[in-house]
Amino acid sequence: MNPVPARAIVIGASAGGVQALLTILPALPADLPLPIMVVLHVPADRSNVLAPLFASKCALIVKEAEDKEPTRPGVVYFAPSDYHLLVEADGALALSSDEPVNYSRPSIDVLFESAADAYGAGLIGLVLTGANADGAAGLKAVADAGGLALVEDPTSAYARPMPEAALRACPAAQVMSLPRIEEFLKGLGQA
Amino acid sequence: MSPVAPHEVEDIEIQLLLEALFQRYHYDFRHYARASIKRRLLQARTHFGLPSLTALQERVLHDPEMLPQLLGFLTVQVSEMFRDPAYFRALREQVLPHLRTYPSLKVWIAGCSAGEEVYSLAILFREEGLFDRTMFYATDINPDALRAAEAGVYSLDRIRKFTENHQKSGGRTSLSDYYTADYGRAVFDKSLRTNVVFSDHSLVSDAVFGEMQLISCRNVMIYFDRPLQDRAVGLFKDSLARNGFLGIGSKESLRFSRHAGAFADFVPEEKIYRRREP
Known part of the structure; x- marks a missing residue:
């Protein structure tokens, strides 16, 4: 499949995303050998409840991303509400309060594009359910840099527009149902 | 010669452009976090309709009137009163x-x-x-x-x-x-x-x-x-x-x-x- 071993995973989700991530993330083992960075759109004032919610259900360590924080394998980093999350060339995380992109802050495109620069072919990008088009340009950047592009099957997704937009921008992306995505990500630990 | 990815060429262009801004105008963005500065520079490039960051560097080096606009891209923050x-x-x-x-x-x-x-x-x-x-x-x-x-x-x-x-x-x-x-x-x-x-x-x-x-x-x-x-x-x-x-x-x-x-x-x-x- 992917000739370059994956070094990081980025995930973007919007409407229905909490449920979708609750299907995937708790199933992953604590010794997953790479970090996961997540942008999940939630209202800005519903602030920062995501990390505690997922931490209580996951074997992986789950935390809110901090500025200049180095990433570690086996840790899930959520973008804080009202900040963009980016990855620097050395793999450290960065936050910004630049203007919203695709009406979103955090924006999936901002995370995916910077992570594609940082990890190149070593990145897996995954676009899940959502009712907008954020993440489409980002997923294309992941594929253009040689990374693996994955999209939740729009026909079974809670909201179709975001995975559909991602597929239009990045037709080479692999389409998978949530259970299939879960299996695939679990397999990364058993290479 | 080993192959170089397009974004690696862009990284070189960013470095040169920031150096040019510093030497020409004494605005020093060389120690700004790179991932964000790159987004902002690419936005500026798109805004000015230029093919590359090298072209942006050429313009701003020779045309001081470009500087305020470029500074706008590099620095301006939209905030709110009583934010947080x-x-x-x-x-x-x-x-x-x-x-x-x-x-x-x-x-x-x-x-x-x-x-x-x-x-x-x-x-x-x-x-x-x-x-x-x-x-x-x-x-x-x-x-x-x-x-x-x-x-x-x-x-x-x-x-x-x-x-x-x-x-x-x-x-x-x-x-x-x-x-x-x-x-x-x-x-x-x-x-x-x-x-x-x-x-x-x-x-x-x-x-x-x-x-x-x-x-x-x-x-x-x-x-x-x-x-x-x-x-x-x-x-x-x-x-x-x-x-x-x-x-x-x-x-x-x-x-x-x-x-x-x-x-x-x-x-x-x-x-x-x-x-x-x-």
Whole structure:
């Protein structure tokens, strides 16, 4: 499949995303050998409840991303509400309060594009359910840099527009149902 | 020759462009966090319709009139008045009672951008009866931002959010007491800036200019790399009076700073620190 071993995973989700991530993330083992960075759109004032919610259900360590924080394998980093999350060339995380992109802050495109620069072919990008088009340009950047592009099957997704937009921008992306995505990500630990 | 990915060529272009800006105009973005500066430069390239960052460099080197526009892309932050109301509430309820004991006060808003925080603090200090004994220093590196800050004019469609934030911050008055509406704009009362000095100052290259009781520098240092953050925090350390206060952005931290030991947590959840005794 992917000739370059994956070094990081980025995930973007919007409407229905909490449920979708609750299907995937708790199933992953604590010794997953790479970090996961997540942008999940939630209202800005519903602030920062995501990390505690997922931490209580996951074997992986789950935390809110901090500025200049180095990433570690086996840790899930959520973008804080009202900040963009980016990855620097050395793999450290960065936050910004630049203007919203695709009406979103955090924006999936901002995370995916910077992570594609940082990890190149070593990145897996995954676009899940959502009712907008954020993440489409980002997923294309992941594929253009040689990374693996994955999209939740729009026909079974809670909201179709975001995975559909991602597929239009990045037709080479692999389409998978949530259970299939879960299996695939679990397999990364058993290479 | 080994193959080079397009983004690696872009990285070289970014480095050269930042070097050119520094040598030609003495604006130093070389130690800004690279991922964000890259987004901003690529936005500028698209805006000017140029094929590459090298072309952008060529233009700005030879055409000084390009500089203000490029600076706009590289520096301007859209903020809100009373952004993160809990921060202003913590200042009001926990920091100002300490400041009240001083006969005169100096407050530095570092990286004031278009002035939203300057007016927020001026209103807060007026509500708490400290305005008349306070001198505010509002600094930025972008002359256009400083002009906007000094003008204190904001689009009326932003006022609803400002008002909501002000109330959540524990505001004792109505925000509408401080501006007049005029053709879709809110013009803030010039009496709010009688005690404000707007000034060009760079956290990258300039020095201490006064002894402050409070410094507020929010969502500015997240754009800096570690060594530059250390410089800025060192500058704040040297600018604060004994027991002076430093407020930073809600997602920023002094934890990783070389100068962390010079500060004690004061309101940790709002990232308000207090200078330790030297």
